[in-house]
Amino acid sequence: MNNQRWLAKNFFMFFITWGIFLPYWTGWLINDKGLTVSEASIIMGFGLVARAISTMFIFPFVSKVMSNKNVLIFFTASSLVVTLLNIPINSFGGLFLMTLLFSAFYPALLPAVESSASTLMQHGSIHYGKARSLGSFGFVVAVLIISMISGMYGEQMILWMMILGLAALLIIQFMPAPQVLSLVPVKENGKTLSMKGLFEVKSFIIVLLVVILLQGAHASYYNYGYIYLQDLNVNPFYIGMILNVAVIFEVLYFYKADTILTKWKPSSLLLVAAIGSSIRWILVYAFPNMPMFIISQALHALSFAMAHYAFIRYISKALPQEQIPNAQGIYSALAMSLSAAILTLLGGALYEIEPGLAFLGMIICTVPAILLILLTKKRFNY
Helix, strand or coil: CCHHHHHHHHHHHHHHHHHHHHHHHHHHHHHCCCCCHHHHHHHHHHHHHHHHHHHHHHHHHHHHHCCHHHHHHHHHHHHHHHHHHCCCCCCHHHHHHHHHHHHHHHHHHHHHHHHHHHHHHHCCCCCHHHHHHHHHHHHHHHHHHHHHHHHHHCCHHHHHHHHHHHHHHHHHHCCCCCHHHHCCCCCECCECCCHHHHHHCHHHHHHHHHHHHHHHCCHHHHHHHHHHHHHCCCCHHHHHHHHHHHHHHHHHHHHHHHHHCCCCCHHHHHHHHHHHHHHHHHHHHHCCCHHHHHHHHCCHHHHHHHHHHHHHHHHHHHCCHHHHHHHHHHHHHHHHHHHHHHHHHHHHHHHHHCHHHHHHCCHHHHHHHHHHHHHHHHHHCC
16 A cells, blocks of 8 residues: 555545535534524533543543554544434423534544654655645645535535535545554553653643744634724735635645655744744735735745644654554644633734734744744753
8 A cells, every 4th residue: 555645545435525614614503503603602612611622632542542543443433423413403401412423533634644644654655745736736636616506505514515526535444544543552661651651751841832932822813803804905806815824725735745844843833833823914004905815825934834744853763663543643633622712712802902902912922932943942852
């Protein structure tokens, strides 16, 4: 089995479904299932909490008793079953329960695929960036396709497209996979590697804190970027295109990262990411217009993609294979979920004062990240 091809297919197909879920799920609850905005917000908010709990505890536990391949099968099949259960349900209580279950299974697929990638990086010459760039490309494709299909046939197509995407992803999981991904985790010295052991690696604590700050700093962009462009009187037809500019630069970065950044240490990558992120949010605040917002989108390659790549590079080199699911679970829960949830509240309060302040306020994370890297990179050599 070609390791590179297997990883690329899994990234592409997962992010096809991610491109359905992330931008459209709230709209599906409101427009197809008839919920109010507040009801949908409550459901998605509790879903975010369920996602954090799942990726931090359930995913690492399952990864200790199953091979990478079976972990992917388990979470994909569970996600598909819960998605199918949504078909007859229209009540708030039923959709609330289904969303909690869905959030416990589906988002865990992201650290599952990333863990498989890190394992393959340890066991061969995998170009992670090129495979991951196909994932980002899949996200762009899904956003464009769903916008057209839902526009022609209605929001009910969002659910059916998610079912189709998960079914295709499940079929991929039953195809031949790299042998190393079929191995059940073994105990080290008679003991299962616990999450506690991660925090005995001092450099891991530093790197984790940095990526929590840097990924959390995207909270205002993810939650208020769309309405900010509306406030700038941008035609709704162009808003989706403008937001996709960031993903295009993300794709370009991932595609070239393995060839142009092979000698860079994670600390150097994180430092550039933190500086780029700070510049990005300052530009949006200082120049409140559409052209500058579009220009700032290019910095997504640094603020998000480079920070993510640095973390993957770090754990693939600094941690044993058995600890990678633990590291991915913590990263997904804290950096990709809870930090964004908390900073969304700060961003919302600042947005009510002045929209640009919601973006400028994110340097409360990026500037400390710069200082933390400068103070620790030589001492902990990461």
